[in-house]
Amino acid sequence: MGIPSIKNEDQYEALREKGYSKEKAARIANTPNAGKKGGKAKPYEERTKKELYVQAKNIGISGRSKMNKGELITALRNN
Structure with missing residues (x-):
């Protein structure tokens, strides 16, 4: 390669x-x-928690199942 x-x-x-x-x-x-x-794309704040969860899953953020909406937004912005 x-x-x-x-x-x-x-x-x-x-x-x-x-x-x-x-x-x-x-x-x-x-x-x-x-x-x-x-x-x-809609701003994270305008998305549902489920939409944010799916986005977090797609990019491999761990611990997402225990996160609330605000935590998901922070994790997505910092990934």
Whole structure:
């Protein structure tokens, strides 16, 4: 296997400068629409606890079953 490539190098570097880990910056910069403004997703506060739980499950946040809505929001923002 070779070295993983970064699809959006500028975005990756900007995220690293903001303090994101290499893994998180690469994950964000490698999304299909990296660097494009989205704004289509509802803010976490407008989502149901179930929606937040599913999001946390999709990205592998542990302990999510014991979290309340506020804790899920914090965990998602800090992942």
